[in-house]
Amino acid sequence: MYGIWAYACPVGYLPDAYPSEWWETSLVGNYGVNDQGVIPLGQGDGNFAKACYLNSPTPSLLLTLTGASELKPAGTTDSVNLPLIAKVVTREGAPVSGLQVSFEANVVAYSGGHEHHDNSRPITNLTPLAGSTNGNGEIAITVRAPEVAGVHTITATCGACQNRIASKEILIKVPDLLAISPSPPKNGDGSYAYALTSVDRTHAGNGRFHKNQYYLTEFSRKNVRALIDAFVAEGWGTVALNDASLPWGGRYDINANWRGPHEGHREGREIDISFTRARNPISAVKQKTFYKKFCEEKSVQVPFSILHHYALHPHFHVYLEKQTSCWMTEK
């Protein structure tokens, strides 16, 4: 309808200045309500600011959606389901029961530190997806976060309400993660103390890659710094840091497919250190030496547990906060 401005008013309202010469003479349906809810009441030429005015024999209904705004991804420590409450009240604030409200979840593309997006991206799970308001005018739903971090929008729809839609943005994230500095200090020989070796295409899957996988908790960030320093003191050279966590944590889908193989790396407490990148290979025998050296000597400054991954790409998988063994002092 080029040049023609379609006009819609909520239920119970009429277009400003209706009827006038620039409104079509006939209204559609009962004050604009049809089977789908509200539809244009009329149409004009688009040159005038339009407004609606109340002209309803029944009270207008308002829909709200409330609850917390942040939720930790599934599969992380203390991740819990989140309750959200949709409520319908009259303009005077009286609750309205028996009204049908439906819910829908969507995710903002490329959010949560994922530089990729497709239709298979996991979204927030809502239970139930629809229902009627109770005597308090409320209907409660449970929001279960997916494993993948991101910005999710929950929408409640009430066809009989003045505002029809109420939405709420929920951040699915591990809070307060900090980036490892991309500007490493230099060693005495001029080499860099560490290198962020995953910011390249060779380390990615499906031709896609993440660029921001170097986030840690403040405590882990401090520990990894001490860990690097300890490597350097051992003459290791540049320490190749492969993967930590994404800016908002959650599943780090290294192959950009919302799935494994990384099971950990969700909370900014783990990091992979390559044996072979940055030209610092270490033999199998010396991996044992390395392990014991760090257990016995460094484990206080660097609370960590090391797992060896001997698959295709051998590396140390370091738990920077979860110390199980290696922690002995004289009793």
Add this chain to the structure above:
Amino acid sequence: MPLKLFLRRTILLLTMTLSVAHAQDSAIFDSQKNSWNLQYQDPETSQWVRKTYVQQNAILPSLRSTIQSQQNQLLYRFRISNRADAKQLVDTFRIWGITSMYKIPDLPLVTASAKLNPELEDKQQWDQLNAKRRFEKSVVFAPKGWSAGLRVDEQAGQTSFVWSPGLKDSDPDGIPPGKAQDGFMVLRSELPGVARAKLTGSTDEPWGLDNLPDTPFWKQKIAEIQDRDYVLVPVLAPVIPIPTPYSAVELTRRLQVHVQTWLKYGHVQADVLARLNRQFDVLIPALETHNKRAVRAAVEALRKECSDHHADLRDEFVKVGEDNQDALPMLRNASQRAPTSTVGIDRVAARALIFNLQYVSARLD
């Protein structure tokens, strides 16, 4: 009961028993192999895993401690031998339990907030780490092919000196059976006391206790396994700070306090300690009243207590040690949780006591 029903129930019971038996955490020690057979549910995969953890204590070390003055400080030097019939290389040497937290000179402060100014905070943290590293390099030294470190456990209020082989392929993997390694050194101003060297042997999978389930059962088992997983040898270590300004009375008090720790670790027997304490109770008042005669008498009595147990320990050996008298692993009781004493006073303890009495006497004159 009909035979068919009996058989069915028996099979069901057996099946249930077997499945329960399988689905149980267990850690069973095999004394023949000096190893533990572990069975647990992998926390990551939920699969039941069976594996063997070999204890890291199949070493037979002896340790010589020597002390020499250097630049107004004391250079502590250590030599470790591993007996020919040992089964593992000695691959970690740690002097632990030093109850001092060293003050690092000119330690840069970290004032920036990681959240508000992460780049500055990062730089300040690195500056602090570099200062710590410089300090470490001025305190603890390693022989060629080994590396040395200072482990500072703020929570426990302890410092450790740690040596382990280097990471280059050309570096040794440890001290093999039948070999010795000299050149482990610490430079500090504190006077010697007795500490324990925690030595471990090389195994194929030292990380075998990592990633066990985080449950009370496994916490208790890991503690039990780790308690057996090393050998302790008494060692001379810098543990008694010299008071500033100097005070013979205060130094002697500190020496007496340190000597009290020997009972717990089995370096002295209770009756000997009681006699030592009686002499300390004479020595300290004598020092307070500058009664040199009484001081010398008390010092002599303390030295005699040592020579009664080690008649061949001559003064010239106090600093340098002696051939065939290197310290041997401490005997530990059946569960190996605590050391047990078999001599009145350990030879290393006697050397520490005599060294410190010589120091007090020398400054008295």
